[in-house]
Amino acid sequence: MIDDIQLQLRTVQVIRYVTPLREGGSLPAIAEADDGFLYVLKFRGAGQGVKALIAELIGGEIARAVGLKVPELVFAELDSAFGRTEPDEEIQDLLKASVGLNMALHYLSGAITFDPTVSTIAPDLASKIVWLDCLLTNVDRTPRNTNMLMWHKELWLIDHGASLYFHHSWHNWEEQAKRPFVQVKDHVLLPQASEIDKVDAAFRLILTPERIRNIVALIPDEWLISGSSHESPEEHRQVYIEFLTSRISSSEIFVKEAQHARKSLI
Structure with missing residues (x-):
């Protein structure tokens, strides 16, 4: 169970866009952060915007509170310079619209x-x-x-x-x-x-x-x-x-x- 007193999420800086997960309608992606880990990045500039991120946060942390297994959730900061070299125009537009605080889940390699x-x-x-x-x-x-x-x-x-x-x-x-x-x-x-x-x-x-x-x-x-x-x-x-x-x-x-x-x- 979670400790209510210490309940907080880490914030990471996204440093590398690895690959899109195109099976998701909102184009989530695998990205690397400055802590050296890979994350599944959910973008604030996608379809349902920050409402989907809020639902992700609340749903994931309630699941964790009742003892269910959920990958670690983190806030993921996206810099305005990030993705300028991305050749895919759709992805570049998504990155530009997602500058600021996004949501990410620890990537479970091999799952x-x-x-x-x-x-x-x-x-x-x-x-x-x-x-x-x-x-x-x-x-x-x-x-x-x-x-x-x-x-x-x-x-x-x-x-x-x-x-x-x-x-x-x-x-x-x-x-x-x-x-x-x-x-x-x-x-x-x-x-x-x-x-x-x-x-x-x-x-x-x-x-x-x-x-x-x-x-x-x-x-x-x-x-x-x-x-x-x-x-x-x-x-x-x-x-x-x-x-x-x-x-x-x-x-x-x-x-x-x-x-x-x-x-x-x-």
Whole structure:
């Protein structure tokens, strides 16, 4: 489990663009940082912009808080001079639009994409991941795109950028916080998730309001400033906190939806 008192992310400087990961719609890339490590770099100038980075940060750190395996998340600083020699015009435009603070995940060298037809996941672990994705309203953990890796015979979670879709509009977020997650019916691990009740009780104890507040506090101010909004970064943070704490306190709603969806599969 994480230590709330010491909760913080490192910041690295990107020094070399290695290769694009073109299977991702937002053109993430493998890049080298000044600490000598390789990272999967998620760009603020891509498709959904900083909202995807915020979802990545919140989703990844909540997953880590409940004991699931997630590659280390770091803030990745991109200099304005970076990428000027990049010959691909699309990539060069993306780099120019991403100057400043981006999000990166430690690159798990040699990891392979999780394949449900090859690897069997235990009910406890499957239930934990399904519960997490119901909380985050993560629509992107399907058989078609599992967003999980097998590395050293362990399951690792990646890519939470499609989570928290309420923040793309902000409309009725209080109501959305208490809605069931109907897309759980498409979750790749739902057939194995037979212990969601047990997981629910445990995770509600772990994800206290204080812990959620400390995770949300990690979001940089510059990611929370919107040109069309008059709210301060702190006001935006408070919405994330209230959305998540409300959703956790009413978790029986999404738990019942997941159990109902599972019964229709088995």
